[in-house]
Amino acid sequence: MELSVLLALRDPAGIPFYPVVFQGLYILTWALHIAFVLLALGSAGLSLFGSTQRNNVHWKQLTPHLIQTGKLSVSLLIVLGVAPLLFTQVIYDPNWYVANTLSGMWVFIFIYALIVGYCMYYWYYYANKAKHGGGVIVGAISFGFLVFCGVLMHSFTVTSLMPNDWMEMYMPNGVVDMGGWTFNVETIRLAFMVSLAIPVVGIFLQAYSRFVSTRKDFEASYVAFTASLGTKAAIIGLVLSAALFVLWMFTIGYLFHPISLATVVGVVILLGLSAQNRNSYITVGWLVVVALLISGVREWIRYDIMAALGYTIYDYPVNLELPSLIMFLSTFLVMGGVGVAYLLMMAWKVGKSEGVFDGSKDVAVTKLGNYTLAIMSAWIVIFFGWGLTILFNNIL
Ligand code: HEM
Known part of the structure; x- marks a missing residue:
């Protein structure tokens, strides 16, 4: 892709403040967005399993709480998705708008899939409340919609990272394609992102068990059950996500990059903290650090892809x-x-x-x-x- 085309796609009005600030805010707010994406997917997914365990008294108590956590997290992930969206379109407007144009149909579908998925989640929530464990099929469909939304988000991101292929996507074999059906997936990257839902819900459960442990109306056996379930999910999930992360970094040649190594170290520390489960609130704090590192890796990759074409956000005209x-x-x-x-x-x-x-x-x-x-x-x-x-x- 010609640099002149990328520059022509920038906002001629420039940006109102120094680009590095927008970049920092992007990293921060995307980490918040993905934290609630993962908590939503993790708690909704686990609640589906919990809904099938009707004879287990602990699952019966935990499942509605997981459904509630998922419900609140979806609303938070939507609100927190807006912020990185604004920052990315300020400094990487060529990428964001091209991706949204090439995948226009999917963008429409995304909005409706999110609306239908979230409405069905409420159905699942009320069905569960009324029947003490009902609505599993509705819940599963809603979960499917939410995961699908994540796949679409991922596709927009991947397309935005392929400037060299934009012309071919727009004019395959020289014929203009106005369909808006461009769809790209990087399987390992996507698998890594989605797999993080397992450790996130695990660490959440550890914090949850600590939180309710001070309440007399929660039995000690229930507190121990949720803590041990959380520890298992955190350990299994972190090992899986770490393996996928290493594979992803390896395939794109970033394995020995300082930020990638820092992320691996961060995950190993997180694994140690969650395996010991001494103070789950500290584990949650460390999880935030790891989320920021992952967000940093994503941004680093994008910065490098664009810098290789001569486009650097630090050159964006600033109109203070x-x-x-x-x-x-x-x-x-x-x-x-x-x-x-x-x-x-x-x-x-x-x-x-x-x-x-x-x-x-x-x-x-x-x-x-x-x-x-x-x-x-x-x-x-x-x-x-x-x-x-x-x-x-x-x-x-
Ligand atoms: C259930 C709904 C959603 C799910 C599961 C989801 C999931 C994801 C995932 C997995 C990514 C990372 C993709 C990648 O790096 O490969 C992502 C990125 C992102 N999401 Fe979401 N998301 C959802 C809804 C939203 C909404 C409603 C917004 C905006 C209001 C939003 C804004 C963003 C932004 C701005 C990015 C970064 C895009 C980029 O810079 O390339 N997301 N999302």
Whole structure:
């Protein structure tokens, strides 16, 4: 692919801040996106197995919790998918838009598959609630849709990483193909990504068992059951994912690359932490580090592919625009930070308390809730006030 074509596909307006910042935010937010993708797939998948174990008292207690975890994770993975989407289209717009054009039909299908899959998940959730273990077939179909969405996401990524083949995909044998059915898969990369769902749900279960262990209404045998199930899933899953990762790195010639080696070391430490299961909250923290490393590997590969063609994001014209940056950072850090802290604190306290938790009687929850409301109200006024002022200034 000619560099001039890639440059022509960039946004002529440039970008509002230094590219390296967008790149860092991409790595960070994609790690968050994939963390919830894997938790959703892992907990939904395990819940399907749990739904078949109707005579086991522990599975009967765990399955609805896994279904609930999957349900919340899907909503979080969607919200957290938007952020890397925005960052990737800012610095790698040639790649993202070409992939979306070549695979236009699949992009439409992705949206509807996600809607149908998620709606069916709610069906599964309510069926399970009503019948104490029902809805397995609906759950399995919903799970299939969600996995399919992941395969499509993967295909968009792979296509975006093949600039040298774009013309051939657009004009196979010299004839323009406007179908939008381009579909590419890198089997080992995909298998690695999806396999991570097993250790992620395992480590989640270890943390879950620690979390509920302080509650009197959860029996010790149940806590031990979930901890041991989590440890098994984490160990088996990590060994499998590590093998697939090494294979993937080997096939693309990155095995001895520093970031790839760092990831392998990170996974080995994660394996040790989860096998011992002394403090699962620390294991979760380390899992975040490993997720960031994997996200870094992905970005490194893409950066290298593009740099080989002479396209480097660091050369992207910067049209410094401080007001948008201030708006973005204050939204992300102040509103996002306080709002997320409020929700997390509430969720933690609800989970830790027996019976109904009344947030209005809790000083810290009430304070954070009030701050969140005040910040959100101020944000709405500033956002619309600012936007309308600029709009009227420009058109009047
Ligand atoms: C059930 C639904 C979804 C699943 C299972 C899923 C899974 C995945 C997977 C496996 C990847 C990595 C692909 C690879 O590197 O080979 C990925 C990447 C990504 N996903 Fe998702 N995803 C889902 C929904 C979404 C949604 C709704 C959004 C946006 C709102 C989104 C945004 C992204 C972005 C931006 C990337 C990185 C693309 C790139 O930079 O090339 N995903 N997703």
